[in-house]
Amino acid sequence: MLDTDLISRARYLLNDAGRGASTSARFYTDASIARALTVAQADLCRAMIHAPHTPDVIVARLLKTAAVTASLGAGTAVPSDYWYCLCGYKNSPYQFVPKVPVGIGDAFRTRGGSFGPNFIYVKGGLAYGSADTMVYWSLPPAIGNSGATLTPFPDGFYHLVKTLACRELVAQEDRDAVDRWNYFNKEFQRKLLSFT
C-alpha cells in the first residue's frame, strides 16, 4: 500500500472526501493526516513493544543491530534511528549481554572500578557496557505523502494505524465527534486484538 492511499482512505473515513454530500473543500490537509498517521504509528509500535504479549512477527521488523565499540570507556553513540535497547551480545565466544537500567549500570561501573557481569545500557545517547553489538528497536519510518510504498509492516498494520489516527483526529472535532470516536475506538481495539 502507498502512503498516499492510506491518507486517502483515512480521509474518506473522516467524511472529508470532497464528493457527494460533502463539499469539495477539504478540512484536513494531506500533511496533517500524514502527521496524525506518523504519530499513531509510533504510539502503536511503542504499545506493542511494551505489551506483555508482543506480536513479534510484526514489531520485530523494527529490530536492528549496531556495533558497539569502546563500550567500556567513553560509550558509543547510538544510531540516529535508535528507539529502545533490547539487549546486546558478544561474539567470539558468543555471549548474551542483558540490558540493565541506567542506574544499575552506573553501580556496576563504580563498584571496585571494574565491570562485573555482562551488561549494556544507554544514557545520554551513548551505549555503555560490555557488548560488541547492541540490539535495538528502531523508530518506525515516518509516513509521508510522496506515493512511497509503506514499509516495513503488512497492510493490515497500517489499517490499524489509520483507525487510531482517525480516532485521534475526530476527537479534536466537536460535531458528531463522540459517535465517530466510539466507532473508531472499537475498531481500533478489535484490530489490535486480532494481531495477538
Place this chain on the structure above:
Amino acid sequence: MPQVTWADLKDSIAQREREAELFSTPSENEEFNPYWDPADVELLLYEISCQLLREIPPEELEAIGSTAITVATYSNGAVLPSNTVKVLGAAIQRNVGDSLWVPAVPVDPAMYYQMADVTSDDAAFYSFVSGTVVFSGNAIGLTLLTEPTLANFQADLPILPPAGYDEIRVDWVHKALMTEDFIPGGRL
C-alpha cells in the same frame, strides 16, 4: 465448497444501504445521494476480509484450503514476505538431510539472543529479528498467514470460509458506512 462471489457481496452491501443506484451512476453533486464510492466500499470489504483472516481459528482456513496460508522452508536469517501477519506453525530440521522435523517453539527476540549458543541438538526455537526468521538448526518450515491482495478476493479464490463470515463482513461494512453516512448539515 461453494462460496458467495465477491461481486455478489458488494451487491448485497449496496442493497442493504439502499444505494444500489450509486453503483451505476456517479454520485457527484447530488445533494442527498450518499457519497460512498463503490471503490471505497470495496476497500472496506477488503479491509474487513483481511481482518477476519487474522481473527478466525486457523482450522477453519485449513478446511477450505485457504490460499492465505502459505507453507515454505526458510534458511536461517531468511527474509519473511512483507505481507506476513501471523505464524501458524513451525518445524525445524536440525541437520542437513534429517528426515525428522522437530516442532519448533517461538521465543521473543531477547530470549533468542540468550539461547543463541545453545546447540540445535538441545533446542528447537525460533524468533523474528528485523523482518527475518532466526532459529537453531538447518532449515525451518513455516506455516504463515499472509494478507491476500484485493485482486485475490476479486478472483474469488478460496480465502475465507463461506459459512457465517459473509454476513459478518456485510454487517461490518454497513456499520462503517452508517457511522459516516449522514447528511452533514454544516457542510452543504
